[in-house]
Amino acid sequence: MRELVGLELERHDASAAIGDIGAAWWALERAHILSQPDLPLHLRVHWTLLGYAVRQRDLREVAGQTLRLALAPIGSLTGRIPVGNTGRSNVSAFQPMPIPADLRATIEAEPKP
Template identity: 50%
Template sequence: MTQYSAARRDSDHPAAWNAIGRTHIFAQPFFALHLSARWHMLGFAIALRDWRETAGQLLRLALVPLGSLTGRLPVGNTGRARISAFRPMPVLPDLAKMISPHDKSVSR
């Protein structure tokens, strides 16, 4: 979140989206952290007046509880509205090292 905050403060929008996307990947298995990452993504989309992204984040915020309850969270998904909310993506190697080595859903 530090990198996201710094990029946002510097108006480096691509870097901010990249940082919050990485946070989202890491946070997915943890309900409160996942919800927080989504909340920040929604706030950023609103601040940018990106209404397509805002609508996508609202939908995804609503899906967080369902995904957490069912365990159907797409591993590696960066969470942007332009990417399917159900599409798994490769986890970046540095993030994979931080995620539990016991999590078999993370391909290294």
């Protein structure tokens, strides 16, 4: 899964570099969905979301990511991760969401440890 998250983060970097804000956020949302089961990876994605929010001067997103960085370890420890959640501040941090079909297939094909 780490490789797939890395690919989405690369997609984010490439999109951000050419100024495609929508595609940059989309790639981060996908990275977030994939990273949820792995706390260190999940936190890395939230740090990346926070950094992008700062660069975009999006104060609402900065506040949302700061909160999510605090909540992610608690959710992981308690097993209460909202599966499929995109990790953005425009959705509740507690709301499960449908996983896009291509990501769902990838997640289901991933060998379980």
